[in-house]
Amino acid sequence: MTTTLPLSLSVPEPGCRPGDEPDFSDFVIPKAGEVERPPIDADPNDIRDMAFSIIRVLNAKGEAVGPWSGTLSSEELVVGLQHMMTLRIFDARMMNAQRQGKTSFYIQHLGEEAIACAFRKALRDDDMNFPTYRQAGLLIAGGYPLTEMMNQIYSNSQDPLHGRQLPIMYSSKEHGFFSISGNLGTQFMQAVGWAMASAISGDTRIAAGWIGDGSTAESDFHAALVFASTYKAPVALNIVNNQWAISTFQGIARGGVGTFAARGHGFGIPSVRVDGNDYLAVHAVAQWASERARAGLGPTLIEHVTYRAGGHSSSDDPSAYRAKEEGAAWPLGDPIDRLKKHLIAIGEWTEEKHTAAQEEITEAVITAQKEAESIGTLGAGKMPSPRDMFEGVYETMPPHLVRQRQEAGY
Amino acid sequence: MTQMTMIEAIRDAHDVAMGRDERVVVFGEDVGYFGGVFRCTAGLQTKYGKTRCFDTPISELGIVGAGVGMAAYGLHPVIEIQFADYVYPAIDQIASEAARLRYRSAGDFTCPLVIRMPTGGGIFGGQTHSQSPEAFFTHVAGLKTVMPSNPQDAKGLLLAAIEDPDPVIFLEPKRLYNGPFDGHHEKPIVPWKKHELGDVKDGYYSTELGKAAIRRAGDDVTILAYGTMVYVAEAAVEEAGVDAEIIDLRTLLPLDLDTIQESVKKTGRCLVLHEATKTSGFGAELMSQVQESCFYHLEAPIVRVTGWDTPYPHAQEWDYFPGPGRVLDALHQMMES
Ligand SMILES: Cc1ncc(C[n+]2csc(CCOP(=O)(O)OP(=O)(O)O)c2C)c(N)n1
Ligand SMILES: [Mg+2]
Numbered sequence: 001m002t003t004t005l006p007l008s009l010s011v012p013e014p015g016c017r018p019g020d021e022p023d024f025s026d027f028v029i030p031k032a033g034e035v036e037r038p039p040i041d042a043d044p045n046d047i048r049d050m051a052f053s054i055i056r057v058l059n060a061k062g063e064a065v066g067p068w069s070g071t072l073s074s075e076e077l078v079v080g081l082q083h084m085m086t087l088r089i090f091d092a093r094m095m096n097a098q099r100q101g102k103t104s105f106y107i108q109h110l111g112e113e114a115i116a117c118a119f120r121k122a123l124r125d126d127d128m129n130f131p132t133y134r135q136a137g138l139l140i141a142g143g144y145p146l147t148e149m150m151n152q153i154y155s156n157s158q159d160p161l162h163g164r165q166l167p168i169m170y171s172s173k174e175h176g177f178f179s180i181s182g183n184l185g186t187q188f189m190q191a192v193g194w195a196m197a198s199a200i201s202g203d204t205r206i207a208a209g210w211i212g213d214g215s216t217a218e219s220d221f222h223a224a225l226v227f228a229s230t231y232k233a234p235v236a237l238n239i240v241n242n243q244w245a246i247s248t249f250q251g252i253a254r255g256g257v258g259t260f261a262a263r264g265h266g267f268g269i270p271s272v273r274v275d276g277n278d279y280l281a282v283h284a285v286a287q288w289a290s291e292r293a294r295a296g297l298g299p300t301l302i303e304h305v306t307y308r309a310g311g312h313s314s315s316d317d318p319s320a321y322r323a324k325e326e327g328a329a330w331p332l333g334d335p336i337d338r339l340k341k342h343l344i345a346i347g348e349w350t351e352e353k354h355t356a357a358q359e360e361i362t363e364a365v366i367t368a369q370k371e372a373e374s375i376g377t378l379g380a381g382k383m384p385s386p387r388d389m390f391e392g393v394y395e396t397m398p399p400h401l402v403r404q405r406q407e408a409g410y
Numbered sequence: 411m412t413q414m415t416m417i418e419a420i421r422d423a424h425d426v427a428m429g430r431d432e433r434v435v436v437f438g439e440d441v442g443y444f445g446g447v448f449r450c451t452a453g454l455q456t457k458y459g460k461t462r463c464f465d466t467p468i469s470e471l472g473i474v475g476a477g478v479g480m481a482a483y484g485l486h487p488v489i490e491i492q493f494a495d496y497v498y499p500a501i502d503q504i505a506s507e508a509a510r511l512r513y514r515s516a517g518d519f520t521c522p523l524v525i526r527m528p529t530g531g532g533i534f535g536g537q538t539h540s541q542s543p544e545a546f547f548t549h550v551a552g553l554k555t556v557m558p559s560n561p562q563d564a565k566g567l568l569l570a571a572i573e574d575p576d577p578v579i580f581l582e583p584k585r586l587y588n589g590p591f592d593g594h595h596e597k598p599i600v601p602w603k604k605h606e607l608g609d610v611k612d613g614y615y616s617t618e619l620g621k622a623a624i625r626r627a628g629d630d631v632t633i634l635a636y637g638t639m640v641y642v643a644e645a646a647v648e649e650a651g652v653d654a655e656i657i658d659l660r661t662l663l664p665l666d667l668d669t670i671q672e673s674v675k676k677t678g679r680c681l682v683l684h685e686a687t688k689t690s691g692f693g694a695e696l697m698s699q700v701q702e703s704c705f706y707h708l709e710a711p712i713v714r715v716t717g718w719d720t721p722y723p724h725a726q727e728w729d730y731f732p733g734p735g736r737v738l739d740a741l742h743q744m745m746e747s
Contacts, residue, residue, distance in 0.1 A: 163725025
């Protein structure tokens, strides 16, 4: 017999709102080293369970264990630690600069530093990333000058983007960093297009697409998966699941599927989850995915499991919608602390070295900041010319824009 | 009467509508628990429950498409697109679906849907938090397009839009949320508390769609403006010492041509003002309508002051934004001819 009871709408709720006790007990975390490392040409059907587990290398004692360990030398790990520390210090200073009115807007990466920093190290210099606003680690780990980043943030006369873009919406083809749009999701699909172009051209370069947990709800995400799957595009498709999309918890975008990675199953794409706060694990997975892409085996979907420890942006106060204690209760810890612990455990690092590095990096960031500020900050010092506002809309300025520029007095 | 900001007036309109009519449902990105990034829906989930005010996945297409489906069912969805700059993924649902449902089904299905979005510049939001896309919507047959310029109108127009039997695009000039901004960005903001249009009637009232408001009566020149540009016009007129009549269009479509004609026939001059880019902007439509209906009364060519035909810049915001200086120049130039 069919029931005819009145229906009701189901609206998911996060486990924890302000005033509640954070509770991650239903968040299952496999032990480090537990997940197998399949060959890069594994049949996606044979590795479906990887979309429900989490690849982890660093254990609680700071040891690197299991089949995904060993992709980086200890020297490389020290460099990785320094990159993450640089990003964190850079963020803190730029958040502060925003508060002081030196720029209009800022987005930080607090707690998510490992993802972009480690991923970049598994790519070649001429590969192309299609990042969101939360992957500046790609630039820092790629050696992009800090002063240039700050010039962009300050919209000063040395801003490579001529003051046209919102702060942190960087662009650098030379550094494999595609221009950030600001419209969510659009670039995930473009990464697939770029990768298809590489394949059409018989090139050896690969692409990496980036998207947030919340933004996977955009149609662009689904379009990207179907194109990547159909054409076996040489692309790594990264979902950064930091649990929140502004005030909206990840369950709203995820819906009934167990994990974001599992979305890939319907497209026959090998889909894995990785501990996003584990520098070693992220690097190993990035290497696996890029080997697959470069070998012509097609796309990989990677869900980086992490936590947005700070506010969404300089305009956001998360205490209005999530418990303050939630960040501290996040079970995957802090990426910098964990790598530091590992390096100390293997005798490659000490507290003294860490303190010295902290001071040295802070010094370098301050030097870069002084240099950028000596050029100008938003609305003060040397600014891009208003004349420049009319340039670059087209390759050749059409007559109507020439007239408008003259009317504006430039 | 209660003194309200535009945000509070919009929130109050939602509250009144939801209290009066169970069919009114409210949703969008961050709209439920948090109450919207501009807080226009704060408190509604607590008051009316999470099946009448809720957060959605980040899919503008999904939000509008769900709205169309619910409206077809018989609800009255009031949905928020977080910024007008993010409406483009939903254009198909708006232009091909919401707008045409009544026509193509010969009234079998209709779409009483309100799509709200913070619009316009002036907040250093760069190209993705500053656009004025009104002309995209006024170009589509089947949509109504509204843009209030103050708390009083925002509440009355939103209530009228919610009661309207057809889809309404409701554009909220975000630079006006907290006070009437006249383009003098170097001055501190004046809060709505200090403005008579910040006095908002309590409870239910509605402001008819399709009716402009004369913000300043005058004999020498008619200024057609809407949203933030109403205050830019006021500032420029004061500085110019010109006896201008300032018309706040309030509804762009259907357009209150009667009020416009009456004014232009009296003044013989017309200045059209908007933030959006110039080419194919709504100003082009206004100029055509004035030219068609008032040609023999015009003493000078109609003039447009608009945003430049470039994407909205960041650092150069105040060179881009059509502020009082440019309006002043245009007024002087018109009065000489
Ligand atoms: C098309 C579009 N819709 C809405 C927004 C507004 N917005 C900016 S960031 C954001 C949340 C994104 O969350 P998520 O994808 O999880 O990324 P995170 O910020 O957590 O890194 C929203 C809704 C936007 N930028 N673009
Ligand atoms: Mg997120």
